Structures are given as C-alpha cells and as structure tokens.
Amino acid sequence: MVSPAVNTKKMTMIEGVRxxxxxxxxxxxxxxxxxxxxxxxxxxxxxxxxxxxxxGEERIIDTPISESGIxxxxxxxxxxxxxxxxxxxxxxxxxxxxxxxxxxxTRLRQRSLGRFTVPLVVRAPYGAGVRxxxxxxxxxxxxFTHMPGIKVVVxxxxxxxxxxxxxxxxxxxxxxxxxxxxxxxSNRTExxxxxxxxxxxxxxxxxxxxxxxxxxxxxxxxxxMKAIEKLEEEQNISCEVIDLRTLYPLDKETITAxxxxxxxxxxxxxxxxxxxxxxxxxxxxxxxxxxxxxxPIQRVTGFDTPVPVYSLxxxxxxxxxxxxxxxxxxxxx
Amino acid sequence: MIEDFPMQQIINEDGxxxxxxxxxxxxxxxxxxxxxxxxxxxxxxxxxxxxQRQGKIGTYVPYEGQEAAQIGSAVALGEGDWIFPxxxxxxxxxxxxxxxxxxxxxxxxxxxxxxPPEGVNIFPPGIPIASQLLHATGAxxxxxxxxxxxxxxxxxxxxxxSEGDFHEALNFGSVFNIxxxxxxxxxxxxxxxPMKRQMKTKTIAQKGLAYDMNCLRIDGNxxxxxxAATKESVDRARANQGPTLIEAVTWxxxxxxxxxxxxxxxxQNESETRRETTDPLLRVQRYLQTQNAWNEDWLKTIEEDITxxxxxxxxxxxxxxxxxxxxxxxxxxxxxxWTIQEQVNQHLAVQGEE
Numbered sequence: 113m114v115s116p117a118v119n120t121k122k123m124t125m126i127e128g129v130r131x132x133x134x135x136x137x138x139x140x141x142x143x144x145x146x147x148x149x150x151x152x153x154x155x156x157x158x159x160x161x162x163x164x165x166x167x168g169e170e171r172i173i174d175t176p177i178s179e180s181g182i183x184x185x186x187x188x189x190x191x192x193x194x195x196x197x198x199x200x201x202x203x204x205x206x207x208x209x210x211x212x213x214x215x216x217x218t219r220l221r222q223r224s225l226g227r228f229t230v231p232l233v234v235r236a237p238y239g240a241g242v243r244x245x246x247x248x249x250x251x252x253x254x255x256f257t258h259m260p261g262i263k264v265v266v267x268x269x270x271x272x273x274x275x276x277x278x279x280x281x282x283x284x285x286x287x288x289x290x291x292x293x294x295x296x297x298s299n300r301t302e303x304x305x306x307x308x309x310x311x312x313x314x315x316x317x318x319x320x321x322x323x324x325x326x327x328x329x330x331x332x333x334x335x336x337m338k339a340i341e342k343l344e345e346e347q348n349i350s351c352e353v354i355d356l357r358t359l360y361p362l363d364k365e366t367i368t369a370x371x372x373x374x375x376x377x378x379x380x381x382x383x384x385x386x387x388x389x390x391x392x393x394x395x396x397x398x399x400x401x402x403x404x405x406x407x408p409i410q411r412v413t414g415f416d417t418p419v420p421v422y423s424l425x426x427x428x429x430x431x432x433x434x435x436x437x438x439x440x441x442x443x444x445x
Numbered sequence: 446m447i448e449d450f451p452m453q454q455i456i457n458e459d460g461x462x463x464x465x466x467x468x469x470x471x472x473x474x475x476x477x478x479x480x481x482x483x484x485x486x487x488x489x490x491x492x493x494x495x496x497q498r499q500g501k502i503g504t505y506v507p508y509e510g511q512e513a514a515q516i517g518s519a520v521a522l523g524e525g526d527w528i529f530p531x532x533x534x535x536x537x538x539x540x541x542x543x544x545x546x547x548x549x550x551x552x553x554x555x556x557x558x559x560x561p562p563e564g565v566n567i568f569p570p571g572i573p574i575a576s577q578l579l580h581a582t583g584a585x586x587x588x589x590x591x592x593x594x595x596x597x598x599x600x601x602x603x604x605x606x607s608e609g610d611f612h613e614a615l616n617f618g619s620v621f622n623i624x625x626x627x628x629x630x631x632x633x634x635x636x637x638x639p640m641k642r643q644m645k646t647k648t649i650a651q652k653g654l655a656y657d658m659n660c661l662r663i664d665g666n667x668x669x670x671x672x673a674a675t676k677e678s679v680d681r682a683r684a685n686q687g688p689t690l691i692e693a694v695t696w697x698x699x700x701x702x703x704x705x706x707x708x709x710x711x712x713q714n715e716s717e718t719r720r721e722t723t724d725p726l727l728r729v730q731r732y733l734q735t736q737n738a739w740n741e742d743w744l745k746t747i748e749e750d751i752t753x754x755x756x757x758x759x760x761x762x763x764x765x766x767x768x769x770x771x772x773x774x775x776x777x778x779x780x781x782x783w784t785i786q787e788q789v790n791q792h793l794a795v796q797g798e799e
Contacts, residue, residue, distance in 0.1 A: 181616065
C-alpha cells in the first residue's frame with residue numbers, strides 16, 4: 113500500500129484525521145473548518161489541535177453551538193466557492209441539523225441541475241463504548257445512507273482516515289464522514305507524509321479467509337478481528353474480514369467476490385438491526401450471489417433500542433461471543 | 446415595544462407623500478418603473494392562477510398583494526448580489542432577473558424552473574420554512590471572505606420566525622457581521638395560523654434586537670418605503686456594517702396556495718376591502734395621479750407589452766421539450782453512483798426509453 117520511498121509515521125486515527133485536514137488546508141485556500149470548540153480549544157477530541165494557530169480564525173472557525181447553523185451556513189459557503197468541513201461534536205447531536213442535510217445539502221445539485229453544488233464534508237464522532245453520557249453514542253449511519261445525494265464514509269484506522277478524508281474534501285458532493293470514537297486512540301497505523309487518496313466506495317480486505325466473509329466497519333472492526341482471532345485458534349474456521357469503509361455506495365465488487373469465494377457471510381455492526389446498513393449488504397449479496405450461499409447470512413448488531421447509558425452499553429454492543437456464535441452458526445448450518 | 450418600531454412609510458394609502466425628504470432621490474420615472482414591475486408581477490400571478498385552474502400547471506402559490514414588498518426589495522440589490530427566495534417570491538425573482546419561462550416551468554414541475562440565468566445569483570426556492578436563511582448567511586459570508594462587497598437578501602414569512610433556523614441565522618449573521626438582509630414579509634398568517642398565535646410580540650422587527658442587529662418595520666405595501674429601507678440596509682451590509690432585519694407588513698389577497706381555502710380561517714371581506722386601502726399598485730397609481738403623471742394610454746401600452754411577454758413565456762413553456770429522465774439520475778451526484786446507474790438501467794429495461 114505504501115511505497116518504501118515515502119516517509120511514514122505511526123499515528124492514531126485522530127492524528128490521521130488532523131493530518132488530512134492539515135494537508136488540505138495547506139493545499140487549498142478554499143478549505144475551511146467550522147464547528148463548536150474546534151478553534152482555540154482544538155476540538156473536544158483534538159481533531160483540529162494546532163490548526164487554529166496555523167491557519168487562523170478565518171479558516172478554522174469557532175461557531176455558536178448550533179448544528180443547523182453550522183450545516184446551513186456550510187451549504188451557503190459551499191455553494192459560493194468554499195470547501196467547508198463542518199464538525200458536529202457528536203453524531204447524536206446532528207438531529208437539529210438533519211433538516212439542512214436532508215432537504216438542502218443532498219439535493220441542491222439536482223434541484224438546480226448542477227448550477228449550485230455542495231462540496232461539503234460533515235465530520236462527526238460516533239459510537240458506543242467510551243462511557244459517554246446519553247445521546248453521545250448513537251450509531252445512526254443508516255439515516256445518511258438512506259439519503260440520496262450524500263456519501264457515507266467510516267474509517268477505522270489512521271491510514272484509511274487520512275486517505276478517505278482527503279478524498280472526501282476533494283469530492284464535489286456532500287460526504288458524511290463518521291469517526292468511530294473508540295478508534296480515535298486505540299490503534300496506530302503507518303501513515304505516509306503528504307497527500308494520498310483512498311477511493312470512496314472501496315472496501316478493505318483486512319484478512320483473507322475461505323469459510324465465511326465477515327463484513328463490518330467502524331469500531332466493530334477491532335472487535336471482529338479479536339473475536340475471529342480466538343475463533344480461528346479454537347476451531348478450524350477460516351474467516352475473511354472486510355472493513356467496508358464506505359457505507360454508501362457499497363463496494364459491490366469486493367463484497368460479491370468474497371461471498372462467491374467463501375459461500376457464507378456475516379455482518380457485524382453496532383447500530384440497531386432494523387433499517388441497519390446490514391440489510392443493504394444482504395440485499396446486495398442476494399442480488400449478486402444467491403446461489404453461492406451455503407447458509408443464511410448472519411447479522412450481529414445492536415438492539416432495536418436507544419443506545420443505553422454506559423452501565424449497560426457493553427450489553428448493547430455486539431460481543432465477541434455473539435460474533436463467534438454467528439460465524440459458527442453459519443459454518444455449521 | 447411596538448411604539449419603538451413605527452411603520453415607515455413614504456407614500457400613504459391615499460397616494461399622498463408622508464416623507465417628502467425621501468422623495469428627493471426618487472424621480473417620477475422611477476416610480477413609474479416600480480409600477481411597471483409590480484403590474485408585470487401581478488399579471489403573471491393572475492395568469493398562473495388561471496393556468497392552474499386549467500390544469501396547465503400544478504398547485505400554485507400566489508402572491509397578489511405582496512408585490513411592493515418583493516419588488517421594492519429586489520430592486521435595491523445590485524448585480525452579483527444573491528437572493529434566497531421562498532416558493533412565494535416570484536415577483537422578487539422575476540424582478541431580479543429570473544426568466545419568466547423558467548418561473549412557469551417551475552410550476553409545471555420542471556427542474557429547469559429552479560435554474561436562473563447565467564450570472565444571476567438566485568438560489569432554488571426554500572421549501573422547508575426558514576432553512577434558506579442560513580444559506581443566505583453562508584453565501585454572504587463567503588462573499589465577505591472572498592473580499593467582495595456583494596450581499597445576500599433572504600425572503601421569509603412571519604411564520605418562519607418561529608423556526609429555529611431563523612434564530613440561528615440571525616445569530617450567525619450578527620456574530621460574524623455577515624452582509625445579509627433578512628427580509629420578512631409579514632402578511633399576518635402562516636397558512637391559517639394568525640400572527641397572534643404565532644408569537645406574543647407585536648412586531649417581528651423587535652426580534653432583531655436580541656441579536657443586536659439593525660432592525661426596522663416598514664409598510665410593505667409602499668414600494669418606495671420598501672425600496673428605500675432595503676437600499677439603506679444593503680448599503681450598510683456592503684459597507685461591512687452588518688446585517689439588518691426588515692419587517693415589511695403586507696397583505697396577500699388570496700389563499701396560501703391554489704389548494705387552500707382562505708375563507709375557512711380569514712374574513713375574505715376584509716381581504717377584498719383591503720384592495721381599496723392597502724393595494725400596492727393602487728397607491729402608486731393614486732400618487733402618480735396627484736403628480737399628473739398618470740396616463741391611461743401608458744397603462745394600456747404597458748398592459749399590452751406585459752400580456753405579450755406572458756403569452757410568449759407560456760408558449761415557450763408549452764413548447765418546452767418533454768422532461769428528460771436523465772435529469773432525475775444525472776444530477777444527484779457529480780457522477781452517478783453504481784446503485785443509481787443500475788437503477789436507471791433496470792428502469793429503462795422494463796419501461797423502455799420513451
């Protein structure tokens with residue numbers, strides 16, 4: 113992936129996010145960041161640390177606490193020449209800005225037949241497992257995959273985060289860039305200096321395998337890898353693990369090729385089951401690979417409940433035991 | 446509070462000048478030009494209601510009665526400025542340079558209707574209430590950042606001031622000193638809900654005080670007052686003196702849309718009586734008569750010109766090529782995603798490419 117001639121540095125995912133924004137701010141004067149606490153404070157998760165000092169308050173803009181205001185203004189700025197990156201402090205707080213995304217950001221291009229466009233990136237941390245208060249941990253990615261006109265990207269490590277965020281900022285259309293909270297500092301990957309891109313819509317095969325394809329994204333990538341490591345040790349099952357990285361549009365080729373190779377599939381996500389992105393993955397497999405399947409496709413998901421307060425969140429999140437059970441079910445079907 | 450926001454007027458209901466200083470900058474020719482613009486918008490509006498009744502366009506949203514508010518404000522802007530209309534502000538967009546044909550296409554359910562002529566900055570109409578106010582601050586903020594002196598003007602009704610986005614936009618405008626004119630048309634009703642049920646405040650203008658903003662209340666049926674107040678606000682914004690909230694008090698004769706029956710919630714006799722008292726066109730006519738500048742031949746000539754223009758636009762609308770299915774698929778993203786590409790292929794395979 114990384115050419116040996118390029119210098120790399122081990123980074124956490126939050127550093128990868130910051131590094132991507134730094135590259136793009138340096139390259140393009142039209143890139144600006146708006147959000148609450150992102151300026152002087154450097155962001156509550158430090159995503160923008162140091163950028164305010166480096167680029168000034170005209171480009172790294174502390175705004176009022178106003179989700180609709182941040183996204184609505186970003187639409188106007190984007191339609192008039194800028195490339196805003198709007199930070200929503202936690203995805204669970206995007207609901208007041210949902211109207212702006214749903215009724216304007218995603219459809220301005222079509223409503224104006226291309227006359228006005230919205231090259232906007234909305235960044236938001238999301239997901240459970242960090243003992244945050246209520247609402248902070250919602251995993252509502254499918255609200256955005258259901259919204260025509262926007263793309264939905266979820267990195268799980270620094271390398272992917274940097275490459276995908278650079279691509280998202282360059283993208284002429286709105287991109288929802290969801291950052292799993294638990295991944296921010298839980299792993300480090302080698303990240304090349306300078307600008308590189310990862311295509312939106314391309315999944316990453318984390319591990320080759322023969323018996324089942326396990327599709328996942330976000331923080332569940334870590335849990336899935338851990339769970340299958342044990343499972344493969346304990347039982348003679350070979351798992352292929354794929355980090356989808358983009359939830360809209362899905363990577364049809366990679367998903368199809370993997371399922372046609374292994375004949376089985378499981379999908380792991382922490383969002384509620386009903387209406388979850390897993391259903392789109394299942395549909396895709398149904399359309400392309402029905403006759404290759406040797407077992408029903410398994411889903412391991414959060415419950416159809418609000419994400420609970422932290423004393424219960426470990427019960428809510430898919431556990432290693434549940435992931436293992438689903439895989440074993442499929443293989444022994 | 447209401448006494449802090451007296452209704453600013455230049456010409457009253459009888460056509461008499463109440464602010465003679467303001468008339469120093471305005472020529473009779475200019476007043477006649479305002480009349481022409483208002484008549485043009487009114488004749489188009491009436492025609493659209495008829496076209497809807499004939500089934501030639503879809504549900505229509507009339508504005509008759511609000512011509513002065515829309516036209517006086519739109520005329521106060523300059524080339525390169527931005528306007529952010531609602532679905533009701535065709536008198537404004539027409540005056541600011543939108544093509545009459547595209548306005549008609551809009552009501553015929555065609556996406557071309559949202560596309561303004563090249564170089565004319567008119568956003569597609571805001572459909573959800575008050576959301577366009579934030580686009581207006583965003584676009585004007587961009588102008589300020591680009592170092593230009595262009596401004597934005599955004600239209601919204603009285604009901605919009607109950608929405609969060611109204612407050613978020615005024616707050617952003619104020620905090621970042623964004624060159625935007627927030628232009629409210631207060632016609633007393635948000636569909637059926639009267640002003641007194643919408644807000645406890647007696648004026649909308651006073652809401653700007655909370656944002657430490659220049660705010661004023663004007664007679665929205667007096668095209669000259671609208672023009673003068675908007676021009677002053679635009680000049681302030683251009684000079685980096687910040688945003689303004691204008692409350693233009695007006696009245697719409699008709700219903701919210703052609704699918705709405707206003708007699709259910711409003712005394713229509715009052716509405717008809719107002720044709721005598723507050724009509725923006727009649728007022729200018731009366732003024733011109735006091736100046737001996739009114740001429741029936743002139744009226745007849747401009748009516749004929751406007752009728753021709755409208756008939757031509759209708760003919761263009763009716764002759765416009767059938768909608769192309771690709772408009773549905775090609776403009777959702779810069780390049781269609783594979784999902785959309787597959788869907789169009791499947792659709793065409795079954796439906797045929799008619």
